Amino acid sequence: MINFDWDEKLIYIVMEYCSGGDLSHFITAKRTLSEYLARRFLQQIASALKYMRSKKVCHMDLKPHNILLESPNSVVLKLADFGFAHYLNQESQTTKHLIGSPLYMAPEIVVHRNYNEKADLWSVGVILYECLFGRAPFASRTLEEIRDKLYDSSPVLIPGGTSENCKHLLSRLLQRDPEKRISFEDFIKHPFVDLEHKPSESSVKKATDIVQSAIEFDSLGNYKEALKLYSSSLQYFVSAIHYEQDEEKKNCIRRKVNNYMKRAEELKKILYPNDVPSECPDSKILPTLFSSISENEVDLRRALNTLYSAQKLAANKEFESAYKAYEISIEKLIPLAKADDNVNRKKLLQKQLSISLDEAEKIKEYLQTNLKETKEDMKKEEECKSKLCIVM
Secondary structure (H helix, E strand, O other): OOEEEEOOOOEEEEOOOOOOOEHHHHHHHHOOOOHHHHHHHHHHHHHHHHHHHHOOEEOOOOOHHHEEEEEOOEEEEEEOOOOOOEEOOOOOEEOOOOOOOHHHOOHHHHHOOEEOOHHHHHHHHHHHHHHHHOOOOOOOOOHHHHHHHHHOOOOOOOOOOOOHHHHHHHHHHOOOOOOOOOOHHHHHHOOOOOHHHOOOOOHHHHHHHHHHHHHHHHHOOOHHHHHHHHHHHHHHHHHHHHHOOOHHHHHHHHHHHHHHHHHHHHHHHHHOOOOOOOOOOOOOHHHHHHHOOOOOOHHHHHHHHHHHHHHHHHHOOOHHHHHHHHHHHHHHHHHHHHHOOOHHHHHHHHHHHHHHHHHHHHHHHHHHOOOHHHHHHHHHHHHHHHOOOOEO
């Protein structure tokens, strides 16, 4: 709202004019959106919801028709139509009337006539699903069909073709039971949302501050810290490209990205000449541990199997999967090692844990300097540019 006025009969509200239509028409025109573009849209929606939550307000009618585009060639989203908006309460609220639009309405509103702020998160899941797959999960010809699908207790199926982070978030948002649905706090922190790297006016400053530190460490010969900071700054620089509308300034940022990317790759070759974070860990302990397990020690066997998988994945340079496997195995092995009555095996478990923790930390450091994602984002940004999609 820009301004308002009134007379004896009417109240006049002056609002920002958004000439780009709404998100529904945008999706229809594109049929489906790339995961990259859908993620940039999601970041804007999440940012708006975060602001609303700070004011203790939930929207209750989130849908593509109520999300406006600032202009035809600048894809900046504006959340509109707060006719069903509510102040947040600590407890769930009951309604005699359906609130929102059936296709985007959380099941609990229809089935139990009971809702809380998590209803907005269901709607976000439906919007993200529609962006990616061109239709809402419960798309139907009649209201009766939608109603039947809302009453159905079977899980919402997520089609393939998306990243693991994207699929995970969708599955958490589209939980029929609000108690099992992702919390707002976890939604904001989710790696697919990644609000920290949302394109904004502060992106350039953040990138510049970090890269200055990288240059200092580089000059001092601390290449590991320099590489880590170069990699971190590049993520903010890419966000800055998306935010900047002036083409000359965008090109200037692109040149910086290319220069710092080149230096980061040089440092990576120095630190990781074989493109691996470290040598393979000592594999002599695991066979000894496996041979000591009895038939009843199922949990220990499973934990060690996961650890063995982590080592194999790391050896095959599947570092993201390896790191996840290390995390799972370490989390399970720590309490098992503490509770083990076998003194000799306990010492071996503790030694193996120390090795695995060290290996996981090295892989984590290596992944933090992975430039592949930054390169892919740059490529996708260029694809958006060629389609007159300036993502902010």
